[in-house]
Amino acid sequence: MAGTSPRPHAEQIRAALEDGMAARSAIAASWRRSMTLYGLDPENHCPPRTLSSTELRLARERMEPMIRLAQPAMERLFQAVGGIGCCVMLTDRHGVPMERRGLCGDDAQFRQWGLWTGTVWSEEAEGTNGIGTCLAEQRPLTVHRDQHFHTRNADLSCTTVPIFDHEGLLAAALDVSSCRADLTEAVTGLIAAATLEAARRIEERHFRQAFPRARVVLADDRAAGALLAIDADDLVIGATRAARQALGITPERLRRPLPAADLLGADAPAADLLQAERGAVQRALARAGGNVSAAAEALGISRATLHRKLHRLGLRVAH
Incomplete structure (x- = not known):
């Protein structure tokens, strides 16, 4: 009807929840959690809670290894999105930004909106929002403008991707947020793709750091970030969350000896593993000048294990 003002x-x-939309929409389901589970009021205009300097320092100390290895990916992501009025934030698993990147000219605006280190963006505290709802659902998502629960956050657009550690557990989140009103759907889609790629790079760096002596292979080229860590005996000793989901790897399976070939199949991957193992053994022997004990130490296995490998691979040590 002409002259009718937009509904607050x-x-x-409230109308969406009364209409039963929560059963059909992830955003509405988060609205319901915000209102009924957390008891939040969408018209609450109090600013979000901020950690004290001591709380923030302690939280950063706990997350320091992740912050350090995330730096290159954050810098690269900021170079892609900073010029269009976005900031990049790395949060802990509780939804508190620990590290951020933003243009100096935008800092006052972002600080006013709470897009700053130490601000608590958990869903329990702030209702539906990119960081908090991403962590609650443990999946990438974008919360755009009035999809936020609190009216005071309805000018924000936030794209967030969860980051999982080497054991597949939720460890952090990578967020790109903006206060611009002119972000188109196409631009938001590009931001989401860039954020996902950056988060996967951080996960991979963390995974490789957790298994420095292992061979890291892609378990399934259809699942981004599905990596396995394989030891010198061709046993799987680690798997990313994506690999666990793609291959049905449970923590119980990883606690027992798990041959890589059993997961990767008997086609080309098995041959690739054998060839990779042969190459690793030959390189270790070459660097050790043919000294079996030194080569075994370099490979992180016993001398007896190396002798068994030499026999199985049909390799002979030159004397």
Whole structure:
């Protein structure tokens, strides 16, 4: 009807929940959690809670290894999105930004909106928002403008991707947020793709750091980030969350000896593993000048194990 003013944001949320939309929409389901589980009011205009300097320092100390290895990916992502009015934040698993990148000219605006280190963006504290809802659902998502629960956050657009550690556990989140009103759907899609790629790079760096002596292979080229760590005996000793999901690897399976060939199949991957093992053994022997004991130490296995490998691979040590 002409002259009718838009329905207030809080009223839209309540109407959507009364209409049963929560059963059909992930955003509406988060609205319901915000209102009924956390007891939040969409019209609450109090600023988000911020950690004290001591709390933030302690939280950063706990997360320091992740912050350090995330730096290159954050820099690269910021170079891609900073010029269009976005900031990049790395949060802990509780939804508190520990590290951020932003243009100096945008800092006052972002600080006003709470897009700053130490601000608590958990879903329990702030209702539906990119960081908090991503961590609650443990999946990448974008919360755009009035999809936020609190009316005071309805000018934000936030794209967030969860980051999982080497054991497949939720460890952090990577977020790109903007206060610009002119972000198109196409631009938001590009931001989401860039954020996902950056988060996967951070996960991979963390995984390789956790298994420095292992051979890291892609378990399934259809599942991004599905990596396995394989030891010198061709046993799987680690798997990313994506690999665990793609291959059905449970923590119980990893606690027992798990041959890589049993997971990767008997086609080309098995031959690739054999060839990779042969090459690793030959390189170790070459670097050790044919000294079996030194080569075994370099490979992180016993001398007896190396002798068994030499026999199985049909390799002879020159004397």
